[in-house]
Amino acid sequence: MVPATYYIALSVTLFSIGAIGFLIRRNLIVMFMSIELMLNAANLAFVVFARQQLAVDGQVIVFFVMTVAAAEVAVGLAIIIALFRHRQTLNADEVRMLRW
Amino acid sequence: MTLLTFIPLAALIVGFALGVILNRHPIRSALCLAVTLFLLAVMFVFLDAHLVAALQIIVYAGAILVLFLFVIMLLNLEADIPQKRRRSMSIAAVAGGVVFAGAVLRPILWAGDTLPGPGWSESAPASFGTAESIGARLFTHFVLPFEVTSVLLLVAVLGAVVLAKKKLG
Amino acid sequence: MLIEIAIILLKVLAVLGLVMPLAGALGWIERKGSALIQDRIGANRASIYGFAGAGLVNTLIADPLKFATKEDVIPRGADRLLHTLAPCVNLFPVLVAFAVLPFGNVLIVGGREINLQIEPLGIGVMYVLAMMSLGVYGVVLGGWASNNRWSLLGGIRGSAQMISYELPMGLAVVAMILTYGTLDLQQMARAQGELIWGWLPAWGILYQPIAFVIFLCAGIAESKRLPFDLPESESELISGYFTEYSGIKHLMFFMTDFVEVIIISGLIATLFFGGWQVPYLYASGFEFPWGSSIALPNIAVVLLQVLSFTIKIIFFCWFQIMLRWTLPRFRYDQLMQLGWLGLLPIGFVNIVATALAILALQTT
Numbered sequence: 001m002v003p004a005t006y007y008i009a010l011s012v013t014l015f016s017i018g019a020i021g022f023l024i025r026r027n028l029i030v031m032f033m034s035i036e037l038m039l040n041a042a043n044l045a046f047v048v049f050a051r052q053q054l055a056v057d058g059q060v061i062v063f064f065v066m067t068v069a070a071a072e073v074a075v076g077l078a079i080i081i082a083l084f085r086h087r088q089t090l091n092a093d094e095v096r097m098l099r100w
Numbered sequence: 101m102t103l104l105t106f107i108p109l110a111a112l113i114v115g116f117a118l119g120v121i122l123n124r125h126p127i128r129s130a131l132c133l134a135v136t137l138f139l140l141a142v143m144f145v146f147l148d149a150h151l152v153a154a155l156q157i158i159v160y161a162g163a164i165l166v167l168f169l170f171v172i173m174l175l176n177l178e179a180d181i182p183q184k185r186r187r188s189m190s191i192a193a194v195a196g197g198v199v200f201a202g203a204v205l206r207p208i209l210w211a212g213d214t215l216p217g218p219g220w221s222e223s224a225p226a227s228f229g230t231a232e233s234i235g236a237r238l239f240t241h242f243v244l245p246f247e248v249t250s251v252l253l254l255v256a257v258l259g260a261v262v263l264a265k266k267k268l269g
Numbered sequence: 270m271l272i273e274i275a276i277i278l279l280k281v282l283a284v285l286g287l288v289m290p291l292a293g294a295l296g297w298i299e300r301k302g303s304a305l306i307q308d309r310i311g312a313n314r315a316s317i318y319g320f321a322g323a324g325l326v327n328t329l330i331a332d333p334l335k336f337a338t339k340e341d342v343i344p345r346g347a348d349r350l351l352h353t354l355a356p357c358v359n360l361f362p363v364l365v366a367f368a369v370l371p372f373g374n375v376l377i378v379g380g381r382e383i384n385l386q387i388e389p390l391g392i393g394v395m396y397v398l399a400m401m402s403l404g405v406y407g408v409v410l411g412g413w414a415s416n417n418r419w420s421l422l423g424g425i426r427g428s429a430q431m432i433s434y435e436l437p438m439g440l441a442v443v444a445m446i447l448t449y450g451t452l453d454l455q456q457m458a459r460a461q462g463e464l465i466w467g468w469l470p471a472w473g474i475l476y477q478p479i480a481f482v483i484f485l486c487a488g489i490a491e492s493k494r495l496p497f498d499l500p501e502s503e504s505e506l507i508s509g510y511f512t513e514y515s516g517i518k519h520l521m522f523f524m525t526d527f528v529e530v531i532i533i534s535g536l537i538a539t540l541f542f543g544g545w546q547v548p549y550l551y552a553s554g555f556e557f558p559w560g561s562s563i564a565l566p567n568i569a570v571v572l573l574q575v576l577s578f579t580i581k582i583i584f585f586c587w588f589q590i591m592l593r594w595t596l597p598r599f600r601y602d603q604l605m606q607l608g609w610l611g612l613l614p615i616g617f618v619n620i621v622a623t624a625l626a627i628l629a630l631q632t633t
Contacts, residue, residue, distance in 0.1 A: 002106045004220055005208050007147075010110045012208070014117055016201035021121025023193035027180050029126050029172060033133050036164070037117055040140055043156075051147045051228075052220050056237045059152045059229060063238065066159050067249050071256030073164045077171045078263035084175050085266075127351070127413065134406065154395040162402025166432060169409045173425060230391045231452055 007048040014041035028080050028090045039069050113139045125179040130168045137161040148224040151231045280387045284367050292527040297328045299590050306594045336520035344416050344513050351414035356521035359407025363528045366400035369393055370535045371455040373545050373574040377567045386455045393452035394442050405431045408510055415513035423510040426499055433608040438487035440616030444480040445540050447623045458544030468558040470548045473541035479619045481541045483612050492529035496596040534585030542581055545574035
């Protein structure tokens with residue numbers, strides 16, 4: 001049986017890849033996808049701990065995380081579409097002004 | 101799940117995750133993310149989380165990512181032009197990420213297999229992670245977050261419809 | 270351990286041996302069937318020295334050979350990797366979805382009981398729903414990777430239609446899950462062997478006729494067949510999202526269409542029409558309600574069950590093909606309205622009514 005620490009190491013690696021992607025990419029959609037990667041890393045950690053404690057609570061939390069992620073993606077992509085219609089660009093550096 | 105199956109699966113997951121953040125074209129990033137989510141669902145099955153794995157494919161890979169692909173197709177996005185002037189910021193971000201990962205990983209990996217927990221060395225009972233067990237827990241202990249989540253989804257649907265509407269006139 | 274792997278491989282081969290030739294044959298049946306409805310002759314040129322073999326020459330030799338030898342064209346400016354990947358991504362989920370479909374009860378060979386379902390997953394039906402959700406990727410990629418505005422339009426329409434109709438399909442399946450109390454398709458098929466009032470086989474359609482109608486509409490919309498085939502409307506968008514594909518890639522898209530027809534037929538047969546159940550056939554033979562019975566060995570029972578399942582699948586495939594040339598095509602906004610404003614509320618009401626009925630029956 002693989003030690004549980006290896007799974008947690010994978011989760012931390014995924015989380016840091018997501019965090020690095022969020023910081024270095026300027027395309028709004030790719031930034032959003034990095035956020036999804038971070039959420040999935042957290043999901044993996046929850047599932048591992050649920051399996052370790054043999055308590056289903058961790059998997060129920062994953063259920064809620066998925067629901068919240070779905071709601072967040074819907075609203076976030078609607079914002080991105082509205083932003084694109086206004087500014088014709090999805091570069092996070094070019095949408096700095098809050099006026100108009 | 102033996103080391104022989106874990107190492108290739110983990111390597112593939114990390115590889116495709118790197119593909120998400122490193123690809124020039126957003127649609128290739130989205131497809132790399134789809135493969136990452138699918139492989140994570142495979143890992144969930146190995147961890148006896150069957151319902152969560154099915155939900156991962158139905159909700160995450162089958163709906164959320166399709167929404168991403170939709171938006172990329174609708175906005176007809178081209179490949180990103182690489183920008184050179186933020187090189188110092190990129191290096192700082194990567195360095196910060198690596199330092200953070202190392203700082204968290206070091207005590208975990210050096211601790212060996214001493215994370216407490218009863219269930220790791222034995223196989224899970226057949227009813228662990230099935231729809232029945234999660235449903236039982238969801239509708240007894242977690243019923244209040246469940247109801248609040250339904251309100252959250254309603255708010256999200258309304259918000260998305262209002263935001264993406266074209267203004268008339 | 271090795272025996273178990275061998276048994277699973279044999280089951281996989283058996284299912285693929287049923288599905289793939291049937292998908293090929295459906296192509297020819299569609300052409301001949303549509304020809305008969307439209308009062309013309311249809312494809313009759315493929316023959317060896319005058320022997321056409323009732324379409325076997327066309328299906329097994331001429332059609333595959335034609336598709337395999339055509340030139341593979343990738344349009345200029347299209348993403349080469351995605352263009353080649355799209356047909357594979359389209360075909361993979363629909364083939365894998367057959368893993369939970371039961372095609373017989375239990376085969377007893379040499380003292381070993383073999384469950385005639387490739388893998389009895391705990392999550393059963395949800396696995397099929399998950400694979401149908403993955404089917405959207407093929408459409409999206411096919412439309413995008415063609416570098417063609419009309420293909421993109423067909424791809425967007427197709428994926429919007431597929432994700433819209435996943436919901437009523439899921440609701441119809443939830444109603445069946447409530448009725449049978451299990452997610453496993455094999456348990457659902459076994460539960461339909463009961464008899465209501467002593468003589469009527471308790472098939473799913475008698476318990477849930479509304480869910481049957483919803484599932485039928487949603488299933489045909491999922492496989493993008495007429496009357497829901499605006500994504501590939503042959504008179505408007507040529508072939509919609511797979512216009513720019515030729516040769517083997519076109520064959521794979523085409524085959525996906527027919528394999529989806531087969532999986533929808535298989536699901537309808539299993540959920541609503543008893544699956545492999547033959548009325549009054551039990552594990553030991555026939556037992557009629559008027560008292561007489563015929564004892565049969567296990568192998569004969571299994572053969573009858575597999576035959577009944579195959580006949581039901583072929584019937585529903587034929588039904589979907591006939592439907593194609595009978596009803597006019599839905600306009601896109603009508604299609605969306607039917608899905609969101611028609612089937613979805615009916616599905617919800619059906620689930621609530623089913624739950625209340627089950628509660629009432631449990632407390633009495």
